Amino acid sequence: MSTAIPDSAPHAQLDALYREHNGWLRGWLRKRLNDSADAADLAQDTFVRVLLARSAGGLREPRHYLATIARGLVIDLYRRRSLEQAYLEALAQRPEAYEPSAEERALILDSLLAIDRLLDGLGARTRAIFLAVQLDGLSYEKAAERVGVSVSTVRKHLARGLMHCLLLDDA
Template identity: 85%
Template structure:
């Protein structure tokens, strides 16, 4: 019963937060994106994040919080569009008979976004070592030479990167 009351109170607080700040947030996003449609979408996504975080009632500075969440969504939007554009450019270089279907394109793009999120969570050195071994196919010794570390360090960073991948996969 107490969970139901707290959920009802949280929804009421979110309703107030939405009514008082949605127009402001949409305008704030429109200035940064130069697109009313993208601003409206990201404003809604911001409030969905707040709803999922269940933190509407405990905000001391709601506009600062909303702007922070929205800023992260804007970064994700630009990253997604950048990856999609790079993929489409690479695809345009392929002979026409090798062009994948729309469904295959969507799956490939989703995979690229997942890889980008995974790599973004790694430190700079760990990411460089991971890419040298996994993408470039370098041996541990060659990767160590490239990055300027020992083979033991390469092993530790690879273990860390693989653990990171497994944890993301479980989430």
């Protein structure tokens, strides 16, 4: 019984990409983040994304490709920190008797980040309408007043938002 040897070419390409550009990428990230540890973490995450995408070979502009991935990761990092800060500020306003455990906080923060990712692909008006109805519990009429649109527009945008979330949830 013979065993197939996996094609090592993609691994060699990723290894070469990493050796040639990791130092540059970490420096590029360090300038933007002013933090060596975060820069190193995001550089590693960038190469993990390249590995998962299996796209290390045949890149005409590898630094541009890596910077594009890293830029998205920087945005995600800042978004996560901003959301976490807003959550911690909201928690600070609550009486101590209602303080969630560290585990509950982590679960809530993960849920908030998942919701943020779901809503990220919506346009500003659709997101505002979706949040007004789903989160704030406004009627279609009140949401229409708040956003300054008709009730039929609220229905259309709400349907678009729900469909967007359902399609992403299935992915």
